[in-house]
Amino acid sequence: MALDKRAGQVAQQKDLTNIPKLMSHYYRLSPDVTQEDQRVSFGTSGHRGCAYNKSFNEKHILAIVQAVVDYRQGAAITGPMIVGLDTHALSQAAYVTALEVLTANGITVLVADNDEFTPTPVVSQAIVRANRPANVSQVSGLTDGLIITPSHNPPQDGGIKYNPPHGGPAEGEITKWIENRANDYLARQLEGVKRLNFGVAQNTSLIVPTDLMSTYIDSLGDVIDMQAISKADIRIGVDPLGGSGIHYWEKIASRYNLNIELVNDRVDPTFSFMTLDKDGKIRMDCSSPYAMAGLLERQDDFDLCVGNDPDYDRHGIVCPGFGLMNPNHYLAVAIEYLLSHRPLWSKDLIIGKTLVSSAMIDRVCQEQGRTMCEVPVGFKWFVDGLADASFAFGGEESAGAAFLQRDGQTWCTDKDGFILALLAAEILAVTGKSPAVLYQEMVERHGESFYRRIDSPVKPKRKAKFNQLVANEINLSQLGLTQLAGDAVDAVLTQAPGNLAAIGGIKVSTANAWFAARPSGTEALFKLYGESFVSEQHLEQVLNDAQTMIENLLA
Template sequence: MSLHPNAGKMPAPESLIDPSELVTAFFTLQPDPAKPAQKVSFGTSGHRGSSLSKAFNEAHLLAVAQAVADHRKEQGITGPLYLGLDSHALSYPAFATVLRVLIANAVNVRFEDRQLTPTPAVSHAILAHGGNADGLILTPSHNPPEDGGIKYNPPDGGPADTQVTKVIQSRANSYLEAGLDGVRMLSFERAISSPHAERFDFMADYVQRLGEVVDMAAIKDAGLRLGVHPMGGAAIDYWRAIAQHWGLDVTLVEERVDSRFGFIPCDHDGKIRMDCSSPHAMASLIAVKDDFDLALGNDTDGDRHGIVTPDAGLLNCNRYLAVVVDYLLKHRPTLPETLGVGTTVVTSAQVGRVARAAGRHFMETPVGVKWFVDGLYNGKLIFGGEESAGGTFVTRDGKPWSTDKDGIIMCLLAAEILAVTGMTPSRYYKDIIEAQFGPTWYQRIDAPITDELKAGFARLGSEVAKGALLAGEPVVDAFTQAPGNNAAIGGLKVVTEHGWFAARPSGTEPIYKIYAESFKSQGHLDAIIKDAQALLAQWLAEA
């Protein structure tokens, strides 16, 4: 996909959304459950869409909330449901809507009063409860301002697995098809004043216990100057509280919270996207990198991280994952050596090299942190993460901290790494990771996808790559199921001796993604991508 001329530039005022239009559409437009694009569809991480396209409207949220209430009853979950939300315009009416249904079903709902709640704080609260509790987070993550989203986290604290989301999705669509018959609901006034609606301080416990998972004292003692860009999202008040409670020198480089997100530079395609792994969306933080020892960013619900260093700018998130794994394995000596490392099949091979060199079990899965929840929850993994700037890790004594992605602790760990080693994460990668394993070149590109192409991906088999050449090298392996757990990856990965590519439709946006890595050179990577595009065009046409 070619770079949009507005990439990295502030959006024009006339291009910004009108939040009132979105909210009006949320309550007035009715989805047609006979149309696939207007049904409830749980992708990689929940159901997402815009109210303007009838993909995220009041009816969807009423149906999903009732389906979740039904699921809780069937599973015997009688504890509280922790409810979080981010700063997207549609998160606010979604909050009111799900609360009306959950309270009508006598669910005890815990939420922060007049405050946004990041995804990791919800996961942490579920785990801290000690069982028999679950959660909902109203967020489309880094998606554009016009989108809304909802995701469900069961009692293990992480994103629900596909078996659970299929049940919720199917039940919700049944309610839509029945005209919401069977959905219990109260007025918002009755719901918010019910004893089942419990105000809860997510932030206090999360912030005060951060020392269990990150060496906060080392960060303070090093006197690091940290710049933080919360990208107008739910982490903003958490960073203020972290600075105050732990005595850190933190400067918020952007303090605005506005659901139009007019202060976020345009992404590669000219859209506003609160993606802290994008050098275009993070352009304003990169511009002030020399003012700080380290600059850090989170997306709108705080589950992603962006690491900006004075010496390298925005650190490629694949490289940072390799640094995190290497650092944790070397600086958490009391943790059992049986703890392994989990990443996805589209993450850089460097992460696996680090884990295997340390003698650790290495697990490759399909895209989505949900695949690491069991390992983190049951003491099998020290870390789980993916190339799209998402990851989390266990406490310093090996307990699960957040089994969903936690962009806040991933940022704080970057500060710990600098404080303890004296190296920025980018320097650590160069001097430690590359020195041992050599350099790699990695790139992800996105392209629009049609329903026909998406159907073609579903029919692709690994046999199509038999006898193929990629950048002049024969294909040595191709698979559609992840080697770590044999689950379908939703696409295809093709491997040669000196590189690989993978392709899959996005689970959250109408695009497909090509991931590629070379172990030789940038020119070799370019050749892999060129051949990958040509091969995919041929294979999808024949599928």
């Protein structure tokens, strides 16, 4: 994807979403369930779409939430449901729609006090806490949650995801059931969907304002050494990117006596304060140097800077003198630090990584003598391990991760951008070195990683053909590739080695490099990942060989 000439520049009026038009389309346009791109579709992070395109409209939310209600009834989930939302314009509308359906079905809904936004990790941590054995009875029942967010997607997009009682993203069989049920409701013109007018719903006892923020913040000391950060007086610059955690930082600073400054305190559904991403679009991607350009300009004013996406399940770490860390680099540093600074953690704990994350993590785990589990893309693959505290850490190359409490118990089972940001401050406070400096030391021991991801638009027919091919387990003869960038191919994977689950693509590896190719589960994109421990030129050859192979497959 070519770099847009305005990438990294502040958005202009012409870049902004027409919010009144967007909201009108949410309520007035109706999806055609016979059109694939207008149906409910759950990828790795729930259903996402845009009201303009009839892929995220009121009828979608009515159908999805009723389907979730039906699922939880069948699964005997009888406790309250926590509903969170981020700062996207469509999130507020979908939030109201969701409450209308939930209350009509007699479900008690826990929402944040004072109409506060609620980050994904706050919902996850609240679900985990509510469902601990000491807190559950036959009367109270199990708690689950809905989070209304399209994550880092552009301002015109909307999204909704379901977290069952384990607190993390729902498993594939659950999301598929909900997807099918919701599309059935759409096909039947919402027959069977219950709905209570929001004004009436507000006057019932079913919507319960709850102080989710204070409970989460008060527990942060269980997972992060907040005293060390305070004692070292680390100067932390925070850019919330207009996201749902924006009002948390002041209270975190006050509660733990931290030196935190918000460099941007604006909440605006057009996200007009953003700098444009690499493709010239507004996208609140805290792993992109173009989207984080505003914070990068201030990096020398602080000891450390951090940013997060709108629902706070991702993190961006900026170290003065080094800029924005590659997410893979930070994950490797975070894992190494945690394994050597959590004395109460068992040596038997497993480190989870997705198969498109850097092999530097493999080398760190080998050096530390720890077991690593490589799984397909999607945080849902880490949920069980984090829930039963057999996984110390689960992380994705897309800057999302979570880990256990300092005592080895479960913290949350979804990605938590807060704790990854605060961990960077703990690392600096305890070691006296920034995560970027520690990564340079890691390179000296393990070699330098050259890593890149390429996103390309993909048409539905080519995506379907690729999916059919990988479902039948591609082999070397089909690839027409016995060497990759001059090295012998060691393995061709269509299943993840850690759990033998289908990866929804392929991964080809050699002794010095690898590439992986897969269609996105949430966008009309084909994603190609590559890594070399030889050179940038070698990586270029790896990616070129990969692209040739894919074109031959799909010819």
